[in-house]
Amino acid sequence: MERKGYEKITDFRGVALQYLTTVEELAKKPPMHAVVDKSSCSGCGICANLCEYDAIRIVEGKAEIDESKCDGCGLCKEFCPLKAIKLVR
Secondary structure, X not given: OOOOOOOOHHHOOOHHHHHXXXXXXXXXXXXOEXXXXXXXXXXXXXXXXXXXXXXXXXXXXXXXEOOOOOOOOOHHHHHOOOOOEEEEO
């Protein structure tokens, strides 16, 4: 809290409420999928091992995403040590 400049919980209570939405509203948006920046990817395979949808393979030392299988969950993005993966619509 100190690092963010808050003194007490009431200083930030409810701040995130403006970002809450419904599943119906999310369904109206175009789906997201992962994209790999091949120049940053080391081919470590962490993303491929994590992907529950079997959408990522390491090909010639770089991660490749099969967009037809990618659910856009973002797990690969969060665990990529080099931040070589982003989600796009």
